[in-house]
Amino acid sequence: MMHSFTDLIEQFSQQFNHRHFPETPKRLYDAAEHILEIGGKRIRPILCLMGNELFDTIHPDAFEVGNAVELFHNFTLIHDDIMDKAPLRRGKPTVHMLYSEPAAILAGDVMLINVYEQLNKVQSRYKQKILSVFNKAAIEVCEGQQMDMDFESMEPEEVKYEDYVNMIALKTSVLLAASLQMGTIIGGGSEGNQDHVYAFGKNIGIAFQIQDDYLDAFGDPEKFGKQQGGDILVNKKTFLLLKALELCTSSQRAHLKQLMATSPDDKVAQVLQLFRDCRVDAWAEKEKERFQQIAFESLENIAVLSARKKPLMELANFLLNRQQ
Amino acid sequence: MMHSFTDLIEQFSQQFNHRHFPETPKRLYDAAEHILEIGGKRIRPILCLMGNELFDTIHPDAFEVGNAVELFHNFTLIHDDIMDKAPLRRGKPTVHMLYSEPAAILAGDVMLINVYEQLNKVQSRYKQKILSVFNKAAIEVCEGQQMDMDFESMEPEEVKYEDYVNMIALKTSVLLAASLQMGTIIGGGSEGNQDHVYAFGKNIGIAFQIQDDYLDAFGDPEKFGKQQGGDILVNKKTFLLLKALELCTSSQRAHLKQLMATSPDDKVAQVLQLFRDCRVDAWAEKEKERFQQIAFESLENIAVLSARKKPLMELANFLLNRQQ
Incomplete structure (x- = not known):
């Protein structure tokens, strides 16, 4: 009997939601516990369990x-929040705001070392492979974060769309893909199946990010639970903005750049109108579908009975149809 | 034929001193390479080679x-320099000064992940043990750094001498000890011998740190190559200061505290006189000898022919008699 993803979240949380670190040194380990208490969807470990159960x-x-x-994901949150100078995460103060930047750097470090204490517990017959898949993803996450910071300091027209997709894939999708792959390794999946599972996770991740950008701009704020146009307000480089600059006429581009430079009161409404005028809303839906398509083809290609793929299919639908 | 430690430094450097990271993302990996180019004594890897060759x-x-x-040691240098807001290391700009704090945080992170790519290369028969010894030391190094930061914000009289020794052991000595132990594991040393080797490394490390504090205060600046009394000038908590506060009379303590609070022009000379008056100089020499003694007894206890211990003995003498 296969588990649904809600079952798996329950099972995982039961063994994960406890104190992970010793009591002392108190500041070090309280800082580390703080990010874990903020919680989250625990989506990556669920993917690992699903990759196994496939x-x-x-x-x-x-x-x-x-x-x-x-733990690795939470380590990246602690350090990313320092790098981004973010005061809040999920409405709670970030680790560095509560405990100082040095304490947050160190809490992230000790959390990353503990990641490897966990990985060291797996059976030796696949330990090397698991470590190798994990390290590749972890390095790519760092590379994605660096690319993201590099893009921050560039003009939006200087950022090539394909480089942006690659950055998003590294920063957000490869860890999803690697989580699935490591589960597959534990479940005894072949190398070919590992590749399909990895491609599924990576492309679902990219599709999810495109949807996230789309919903920030065009989603119903009541259903989506975020301020509409938050990304537009801060001139965040998103799939929509980069593609809009590519699709629009030169006069639209000049208008868009002016809105970004001057931030008038109706900036969000004006930018959204420009996005619609150059049809980047329709493009985003198609682009999301394109990656979704690649993901579902990869899922098809996994050589197991299709009944076993049902939980992954359900999870993908849950992730990619949030607004419905 | 055993290798001398100068031979081993040569052998190690030949295979270590090259570019370790890819070319891109450039800022990430140039930042990581920068700390490696600054160099250092490479003492930890040499201990690993010596532990093996024993x-x-x-x-x-x-x-x-x-x-x-x-690589792990260099990762700690990058992150410690951020935490300590240090502008220079070995006379060169620190990573965060050259590349910004976010880039330095990330460069340290990616270096730490690469540590585990290296460790993943060892034979599977002792991989779990090596990872476990390494992780224990790595976690302790973080704990020592947190204790050091905690002590920074305390009055010197509030820091207990034994807690300070423990902090120094965690921050500086356990990695030396673990390096020796991991070499011993690779060389096939028994668990008992691993314990002796570990105790040797740990106690040599503490003795070295006491000597370092002593030389900063009482060493010949020409031979030692550092400004005399640098620690005293910045009121750094050292073995000498903490013990002086314990040994001195209440009027000497008041004088010392006043010198620390007011920093007169002749502060170094006056503090050194106080140190001599309460005989903390003689105490430090004895304390160093005490840890050295424990180290050499542990070396004695290692069950191999004493000829094999010669390079370790030489290294210890080199480290602990620098001023002669």
Whole structure:
């Protein structure tokens, strides 16, 4: 009997939601616990459990690796929030705001080392492979973060669309893909199946990010739960903005650049109108579908009975149709 | 034929001193390379090679682990320099000064992940043990750094001497000890011998740190190559200061506290006189000898022919008699 993703979230949380670190040194470990208490969707460990269950009943190692990827994700949140000087995360003060930047740097570091203590618990027959898949993704996450910071300091027209997609893939999708792959390794999936599973996770991740950008601009704020046009207000480089600059006429581009430079009161409404005029809203829906399509083809290609793919299909639909 | 430590430094540097990271993202990896180019004594990897050669000819894995501990040490330097807001290291600009704090945080992170790529190369028969010894030390280094930061914000009389020794051991000595132990594991040393080797490394490290504090105050600046009394000028908590506060009379303590609060022009000379008056100089020499003694007893206890211990003995003498 396969588990639904809500079952798996429940199972994972039961063993994850406890204190992970010793009591002392108090500032170090309280800072580390703080980010874990803020919580989150625990989507990466669930992918690891699902990757395992695609091929075999869930092995305890999938929980160990799930713990590792969730700790790693939280390590990136602590350090990214320092780099971005973010005061809040999910409405709560970030670690560096509560405990100082040095304490937050160190809390992230000790969390990253603990990731490898978790990974060291898996069976030795696939330890090397798991470590290698994990390290590749972890390095790519850092590279994506650096690219993101590099793009920050560039004019939006200087950022090539394909480089932006690559940055998003590294920063947000490869860890989803690697979580699925590590689960697959534990479940005994072949190398070919590992590749399909990885491609599924990576492309779902990119499609999700395009949707996220779309909803920030065009979503119903009541259903989406965020201020509409938040990205537009701060001139954030998004799929929509970069593509709009590519699609629009030179007079539209001049108008868009002027709105970004001057931020008038009706900036969001004006930018949204420009986005609609150059049809970037329709483009985004198609672009999301394109990556979704690649993801579902990869899912098709996994050589197991299609009934076993149902939870992954459900999770993908949940992630990619949030507004409905 | 055993190698001298100068031989080993040469061998290690030949395979370590090259570019370690890809070309792009440029800012990320140039920042990481910068700290490696600043150089250093490479003492930790040499200890790993020596731990191996104490029991057997050097296995290539000892170089992999040596690379890992040297990368880890450099990761700690990048992040410690951010935390301490240090502008210079070995007379060169620190990574965060050259590349910004966010880039330095990220460069440290990616270096730490690469540590585990190195460790993943060792033979699977001892991979779990090596990872476990390494992780324990790495976590302790973070704990020591947090304790050091906690002590910074305390009055010197509030810091207990034994807590200070423990902090120094965690921050500076356990990685030396673990480097030796990992070499010993690769060389096939028994658990008992691993313990002796570890105790040797740890106590040599503490003795070295006491000597370092002593030389900063009482060393010949010409031979030692540093400004005399640099620690005293910035009221740094050292073995000498903490013990002086314990040994001195209440009027001497008041005088010392006043010198620390007011920093007169002849502060160094006056503090040194106080140190001599309460005999903390003689105490430091004895305290260093005490840890040295424990180290050499541990070396004695290692169950191999004493001829094999010669390079370790030489290294210890080199580290602990620098001023002679």
